Amino acid sequence: MNLDGRRITIILIVGVIGIIYAIRLLFLQVINDEWKNQGVALTEKEVIVYPSRGLIYDRKGRLLVTNQTVYDLMVLPKDVKPFDTLAFCKLVNLSIDELRSGLLKAISWPNVKYKPSPLIKQITPPEYARISEELYKYPGFFGTPRTLRIYPQSIGALLLGDVAEIDKGELEKKPDYRRGDYIGKSGIEKAYENELRGTRGVKYVFRDNLGIERNVAEGKLDVAAVEGTDLIATIDAELQRFGEELMVNKRGCIVAIEPKTGEILALVSAPTYDPNLLVGRARGNNFRALNLDKQKPLFNRATQAQYRPGSIFKLAQSATALQLGIITPQTRIVCNRGIIGCHGSHSNDDLEMAIVHSCNPYFRGVMQRVVEADRDKTSRFKDARIGLDIWQGYIKRFGFGSNLGTDIPNVKTGLVPGVAYYDKWYGEFQWAFSTIYSLSIGEGEMLVTPLQMANMACLIANRGYFISPHTVKQIGIGGRPRDEYLVRYDSGIDTAHFTTIINAMEKVVGPGGTAGRAKLKDIVICGKTGTVQNEPKEDHAVFVCFAPKDDPKIAMAVYVENAGFGGTWAAPIASMMIEKYLNDTVSNVSEKKRILEANFLDR
């Protein structure tokens, strides 16, 4: 048998396999990019460079919101070697079960073993320092820094707002956010999200043979992050803190605004809570607890509570009637207590005294003149429609029934009932002045928010105009507020008409006035008390004011729920706030003590 050819056959087989393999390698390594690209996808990563979120300062430069670095303990399953689980659990303070489920999650879809997943989130720097010393013993585990918001002053929780990981619903609406990104959820954090957030950068890195991350293409592809813009808030941290202190053990709110600028100096909603509670790992539990709290600390009473305006509304009524020319400051109306009740000993006040006495029949009369002016002589029903329309137009120019254009998120608008409202309620031509007269004294269907009442105080202090109340005075240190906060809204009421009203308000906070307790020695406060009936419970105590009379620097609305008479509880609080703001002291120590000790939470 001739077997010589068989050597050739075998050599051919070996050679052909060599060639096939070489061709295959040519495709894998040179021609086909698929494998190369997958390799790049695995080893080079796009690292998001998170800009640090802008800081927030108060109007005097005190730091209100800042960032703190915390660490997420990550696990890269492919690098994990068998380790002493007990010692590890002790080190990182996890139970064996928690560790097991964490590791399982790290390798379960959509996580894969060659991508890092967080095992423990938000470890504080001192704790991480302790852990990181031992971490070298556990390959595959490492920490990555993350920044958290902290609130060094522990005040203004609802005003400043909070940040949290973006939720699914928001994610669908905001394509430039990613899962796990932080976003402002309320307050300034939400309203100024775009400014605070900055712009995310991207860095392309790969891990070299020393395990060190290096830039791809010398960083030419990288996009630098733009740091978030710092903000100067309008509030005065000391005033805010003092307001929160005064409101301890009470439900209610204080809204203080600088009339000339619309800058909110303090926005207290009580009961309040430490904003640092809604930060980091404890956020979830704390949020649940606050949400279940019967006193509703998450409810911003300053902007979301809608009350009937009560007596303080008589100020707006006066201004409207004067502008319409229906009354003059000298107009007297008999205090006829047959239709509507009154209090105090007076019988035939002029406008100024009617405001001081808060005379209900007087303002019923005023309202009647506004609404029933014989504009339509055929029917009092038709006449009331025309009159109410005119009235509503003026009242709305005070900012009632609107969100005031404020930058505070989720404010309520309140309600200024008009023709359409009563038509729906009673039917067309089924109502007349007699049906709606309780509007005249701020009762009835009208609803306002404390923010709107404070804004009304500003309007009166400014003798006719207001600027939308807002919470940020400088975007970027030395910057400007948003353009809309430089615009004056004119009420359409002549400056002259405010003189009588303001004089009356001065008398309210004078000897014998309903808010006599609020009088200060060297600062002339103009105010008006109110009580919002709240049957069967105790009335809400209300007070609006501004000061000083001739050069108003602060205007305010104070609500103390279920406290009783406005002059007893709301006015002293306002007075102390004014003194604190203007003189940085509180002279009436006993009054302060009385307020601090009062507790209306159980009423």
Place this chain on the structure above:
Amino acid sequence: MSNNQAIQLGRIDWVTVGLYLFFVFFGWMNIYSAAYDASQPNLFDFDKEYGRQSLWILISFTLAVLTLLVEGDFFNKLAVFIYAFFVLLLMLVLVIGKEVNGAKAWFGVGSFGIQPSEFSKIGVGLLLSKYISSTGAKFKNWKTRLIAAAIIGFPACLILLQPDVGSVLTFTAFIFVMYREGLSGNVLIIGLGAIVFGVLSIISGATTIDFPFAGEQSGVWVLIIIVAIISILGWLFVKNFIVPRNRKTLYWIIAISSVASIAFSLSVSYIVEKVLEPHHRERIYVMLSMPVEREGADYNSQMAKITVGSGGFFGKGFLEGPMTQNNYVPEQWTDFIFSAVAEEWGFVGSVLVIGLFVYLIIRIINMAERQRSQFSRVYGYCVASIFFLHLLINVGMVIGLAPIIGIPLPFFSFGGSSLMGFTLLLFIFLRLDSERLSIFR
């Protein structure tokens, strides 16, 4: 003729020695890179694979020199004892062996282990050579075929008991040897045909098809119907175009081959679908690029291919391969070492390695052919075939042309047993070759 042959340095094939040294040192470099740990960069750190490999290299070099000093006749005369010795070790390892990854394949001494299966091929090669070169052996005879099969099959069965299917597969290398020495070429053709038909059976068997009248059935029946149609066509062809006296034989051939292929096809598909454990089935599916259900079942195969692809034309450079340096391929320094070569040295490096291996194998074949002694020639073919099978399966596995079978790439893969085994295998032949002019056996 002297019975006492001293080594004649001039007659040693120094080209092969040079290739050997290149493979060993280049392999070491790649092990260094694959197992590189920045905190332990010392080449001789015994905690690391490269450190231990340095020790294996030293031992292997010593073994190589010692082997060259041993007279060639020794291997011929003692072939039976050497064979028996390794068979004994294979039996022993089943009893006192250390179980690693589910196989009792190791004699363990601390972190150093010896794997007798890597040495047993030497015994088989020597004994097979001795038997085939004996006067009575003729591959026309069934007796010769059976004895040769027994020599190969006995240790193979012992290894199968460990179980280490990969090592057993490399024993098929000896088919090339027997083919060269007279075994019918049909063995190769039937073997190749069986592989193709087997692959078709697996692919079709993994699908279910809605047959008219019969409902949902395994797709392998489509293949069987095709075989049946071809058989009928063949029968018609024979009936109409072949002279009557040849018809009977051809009818038999058609009948037997069609029945055999149907039976083969059915059994392959049955074994894969019903007998094999899911993870074995997955490996076969992965190799055939068929869809696998479990997430990550093809992880190693994917990572190996990505690592190879990552190298590009010129490679990423020594210690610079991102896939290699980040340990994406598990235990890359053992069976997947070629992926490190491919990533860090690129298409240029990987083709060079394959080319040099092909060159070495062909060189050994040609060296075998120049032997006057049939023993030396057969042994030379054994060496070449074993290298070839390892190259075929190992590199094929890394580049996705063969299933994931854990066998080492000669001289490259980390491991003392394989390096020492391959060194002995090669240097015995180099010694035999150095005596080629003076010996007729």
